[in-house]
Amino acid sequence: MNRLKDATSPYLLQHADNPVDWWEWSDEAFAEARRRDVPVLLSVGYAACHWCHVMAHQSFEDGETARLMNELFVNIKVDREERPDIDAVYMEATQAMTGQGGWPMTVFATPDGEPFYCGTYFPRPQFRALLQAVDKAWREQRDDVVGQGRQVVEALTQRGPEPAGAEPPGAERLAHAVGVLAQSYDGARGGFGGAPKFPPSMALEFLLRHHARTGDDRALAMAAHTLEAMARGGMYDQLGGGFARYSVDAEWIVPHFEKMLYDNALLARVYAHWWRLTGTPFARRVALETCDWMLRDLRTPEGGLASALDADSEGVEGKYYVWTPTQLREVLGADDGAYAERLFEVTGTFEHGSSVLQLLADPDDPERYERVRTALLEARSHRVPPARDDKVVAAWNGLAVAALAECGALFDRPDLVTAAEEVARLLVDVHERDGRLVRTSRNGVAGSHAGVLEDYADVAEGLIALHAVTGDPKHVRLAGELLATVLERFQDGRGGFYDTADDAERLFRRPQDPTDNATPSGQFAAAGALLSYAALTGADWHRERAAEALSPVTPLAEKHARFAGWGLAVAEAHLAGPAEIAVIGPRDDGRTRALHQTALMATSPGAVVSVGEPGATGVPLLEDRVLVDGAPAAYVCQGFVCRLPVTTPGDLTRELRRQLDS
Structure with missing residues (x-):
């Protein structure tokens, strides 16, 4: 009996027809393992995971392998994106036992949930042999194998929090962090370290903020080089916009092709901030194309954003995205086909003579480039597209709200702001109840899994960014409710936070990790x-x-x-104040709009913005602010201590510079 047919997770539904007797994570599954006196086989992955699909095709769809799994184990399938808490504690055990981690994650555990053998992907012959070996060890050497696993569990459970300083890093430590990043910086190709290369979104945000505060050209150079290299390489979709999960090589050429909402939300915002800092047209184009891709390919009928696109189509990784010279000529004709071959570096960079498209330099003929790009995108739309994981994850949609709102405001795209408001509305209407969040929804129906810390924090971040653009005080109120829950339910008593609430399901370890991963910690x-x-x-x-x-x-x-990029970026904001900018004036007055736009262009790290009519209430920063001689005014404050109000964009820019220098 396969129990996944009623699951809400697209990843679990992918396994609903397996001959494996899958259970969802539940007390009943562990009770069944105790009744049968057999171990639990826990398989953790996600819908866009290429090697998860490979293992599924090789093993979970194979009758003989499924027979062994069903006979010897209680088999539990978990979507790591729905249950990041389960993923976190078992990944920690996997890394402790094996020295590495990844997905699919394969864990053998006792009926009490304690892991005793862990791994990742196994080809079918090795997996079958492993099943039989674990069963034999369970029956004949149980005390030994369980005892070894219990030692790892006890070490993880007893481990104290990461060593912490008495206070946030100051200017000297932040400058030192730039030097630490420089030590692993790839000066030839951008990014940090070697292959594979992941987009270092949080570290890049820190570098941009550090340059804005200090003028450190080294920080800006590392960020700008990396941002340009990523978006010119094959990791960026040169036709449709949006970034793949990572590059398998150090040159950003060949991606691992799945596209994740969280990567693109973070990157759209970083590219927009790069543009805001430097005015680079390339940054503006990439930010907007990434936002357009999110809305075109991930938007759900309910107004939210789906989690990801798969790496595979028609069972082949990358097939949807790659081109051969012959395919270019079939779509474009001989002349434009040859032009596209040169422009996009179609030189056999992938497999079987095909290439991932790159754009290593801006085209000399923008009109021809746009015509060719549009034609190829249209032709590609008739290919079989990758599957979409259409669950809505609260945290990642919160990140997208911030990106869409800021890009919409900075680039005069009100449609993006409207989209951000629609995403926020879905989060509030479907995911939030009395200050508590659920992690996921699908088809407009809330899932059953409680929100984790990143859900509360990222949704609050998105709502505050949306307030800066729209001035709607309800976004600040809602953010405050979510943060009240964070302070009530997630604090660890030592100044930090657990990743799960105090009333969440108890696992063998309450997850807590302050370091960044693919998303901010x-x-x-x-x-x-x-x-x-x-x-x-x-x-x-x-x-x-x-x-x-x-x-x-x-x-x-x-x-x-590299693993504290978002913390470093927030520390820059803490050191800078952050600046508090209140804009007061009639919303239909062009002078108010000009001051508001100037405030949104502020590069002071973490600056907050609020705009409202005279007499506005609901946001304390706006209260008791008045017009100046009947004209709209802007107040630049820090710790609610404000400078004299100004009435022109030029004066506001100068006041912001003075605030940052003070």
Whole structure:
């Protein structure tokens, strides 16, 4: 009996027809393992995971392998994107036992959930042999194998929090972190370290903020080079926009082709901030194309954004995206086909003579380039597309709200702001109840899994960014409700935060990890949202908690700055104030709009913006602000101590510079 047919997760539904007797994660599954006195086989993955599909085709769809699994184990399938808490604690055990991790993750555990043997992908012959070996060990050497696993569990459970400094990093430590990043920086190709290369979104945000505060040209150069190299290589979809998960090589040429919402939301925002800092037209184009891709390919009928696109189509990784010279000529004709072959570096960079498209230089003939790109995109639309994981994840949609709102405001694209409002509305209407969040929804129906720390923090961050653009005070109120839950339910009593609430399901270890992964760590994301909320409301308690949550950045910055990028970026905001900008004036007055746009263009790290009519209430930063001689005015403040109001964009820009220099 396969119990996944009623699952809400697209990943679990992919396995609903397997001959494996799958269970969803549940007390009943572990009770069945106790009844049968057999181990649990826990398989964790996600819908866009290429090697998850490979293992499924090789093993989980194979009758003989399924027979062994069903006979010897209780088999539980978990979507890591729905249950990041389960994924986190078992991945920690997998890394402790094997020295590495990845997906699919394959864990053998006792009926009490304690892992005793862990791994990742196994080809079918090895997997079958492993099933039989684990069964034999369970029957004949149970005390030994379970005891070894229990030692790992006890070590993880008893491990204290990461060493923390007494306070957030100051200017000297942040400058040192730039140097640490420079040590692993690839000066020839951009990025950090060697292959595979992942988009270092959070570290790039830190480098941009550091340059804005200090003028450090080295920080800007590393960020700009990496941002350009990523978007010119094959990891970026040169036809449709949007970034793949990572590059398998150090040159950003051949991607692992799945496209994730979280990567693209983070990157759209970073490219927009690069443009805001430098005015680089390339940055503007990439930011907008990435936003357009999110809305075109991930938007759900309910107004949210789906999680990901698969790497495979028709069972072949990358088939949807790659081209041969012959295919170019079939679509474009001989002349334009040859032009596209040169322009997009179609030289056999992938497999079987096909190529991932690159754009290593801006085209000399923009009109021809646009005609060719449009024609190829249209032709590609008739290929079989990759499958879409259409569940809506609260945290990642929160990141997208921030990106869409800021790009819409900075680039005069009100449709993007409208889309951000629609995503926020879905999060509030479907995911939120009385300050509590559920992790996922699908088809407009909330899932059953509780939100984790990153959900609360990233949704609050998105709502605060949306308020800066729209001025709607309800977004600040809602962010405050979510952050109240963070402070009530997630604090660890030592200044940090657990990744799950105090009333969440108990696992063998309560997950807590302050380091960034593919997305900002929950703790650093919470610090950022708390800091911004404090700047809008004057809530000293929130600012103090933000500062405490940043303390792990200090030791991480010493040697591991790549894994604390978001914490470093928030620390830049903390050191810069952050700036608080209140704009008061009639919304239909062009002078108000000009001041508001200037405020949104502020490069002071983490600056918060609020705009409202005279007499506005609901956001303390706006209260008691008045017009100046009947004209709209802007107030630049820090800690609710404000400079004299100004009435022109030029004066506002100068006041912001003075605030940053003070």
